[in-house]
Amino acid sequence: IGLIKAIDRFDLSREVQFTSFAVPYIVGEIKRFFRDTSWAVHVPRRLQELRVDLAKGKDELSTVLDHEPTPKELAEHLELSEDEVIEGMVASNGYTAGSIDMPSDPGERPTDASRTFADVLGEPDPAMETVEDLHTLAPLLEQLDGRERRILEMRFGQEMTQSEIGAEIGVSQMHVSRLLTRTLTKLRTGMFA
Template sequence: MTLPTRQGTTTARRVNRGHDSYDGIEPLLAELAAMAGHDPRRTALRELCLRRCLPLADHIARRFTGRGETYDDLHQSASLGLVLAVDRYDPARGTSFLAFAIPTVMGEVRRHFRDRTWALRVPRRVKETQLAIGPVIEKLSQHCGRMPTAVEIAMELDLDLIEVTQALLAGNAYRTNPIDSPADDAGGPVPAQITEALGANDPSYELCEDAIAVAPLLRRLSERDRRVLYLRFFENRTQAQIAEEFGVSQMHISRILSRTLAALRARALRD
């Protein structure tokens, strides 16, 4: 089955202004439900029902525009929800088609926001709360003339303040910006990129890595060898001053340093 394009939907809406094409759709759906699955007329009748009801998907998709998603994506999800509504509608229950279809289509659009539009992994419960917050903020903003607080939102939704706060913070995970995108506060004729505001590589990181690698090896040295290294590299004493403290020759201290440093280097590279 091929659904009409957005242009066709818009044209149909203009022609039927003041009268929706899905008004009185129940008799057709009842006829569809009564047909056997192998009836050759079933496909054509089902497509007719979908075409007549497609403006409903358009109306609902437009209700959700302006929330970070394109109309085309929303219309696609709403159309899928409409297909589900037509296929699942049971006229025998006595419920109008609209009463059944609207929650089905809106649920599919909300599922699109919940499952397909988040840049980072967020718990489902937090996603659902975050989606419910948007309409509440609009409602409270019009009523109060200002942005509502988290406490006011929590009271309106009858939720715990912590849940609302988590959902508000989760909004930061909805979209991520490429690292080479223009910075928000960039001025001038040519917008600066985020990468231009990042710091340079810190050479101290390499020093920290070396210190972490050598630390356990230093603990394996004898007390004398550790003392010699400490005096030489932390107190900046000369080999002669160290030799005087230990009562040995300067050449002996030189051999201790050479041997100890060579052993540390070999073990660090090996590990």
């Protein structure tokens, strides 16, 4: 791409050798490619360039100060604000992304027994699905009439049998079964609608 750009923009009237003209275009395209594709997370170009300046500044100051420079010291050295330096440091974390299969303790040598980040991540909590179902079910229960709610309470809250419910409300066990089936079908339909 750099070569094509150089060919398109080359002007014979300037009396400059083509190689002298083309090399900066080619090098620029190579740098742009690596800058734009080597980051694990998209980071604005100014922060990508700031990362390079920060790395150079850290190296220079580390030798002079004999310790890791603070953001304030880097800011003074690079003639930037401390906020810009901190923003650049945070953005530089996006240059590489660690695998969740890496050992969770960086000093630990990989073995069969070593724990990875994936091992310490949480798992889906089955109780969360129950909570979500209850939140979905609550408004549907409010739409039921009093008799339907009472039958559900006796069956699932008090764990009464259909015969006991029938005796309580004065209907047959078979009628209680039909009422429960109809009510539960209504709730299922509402939950998956």
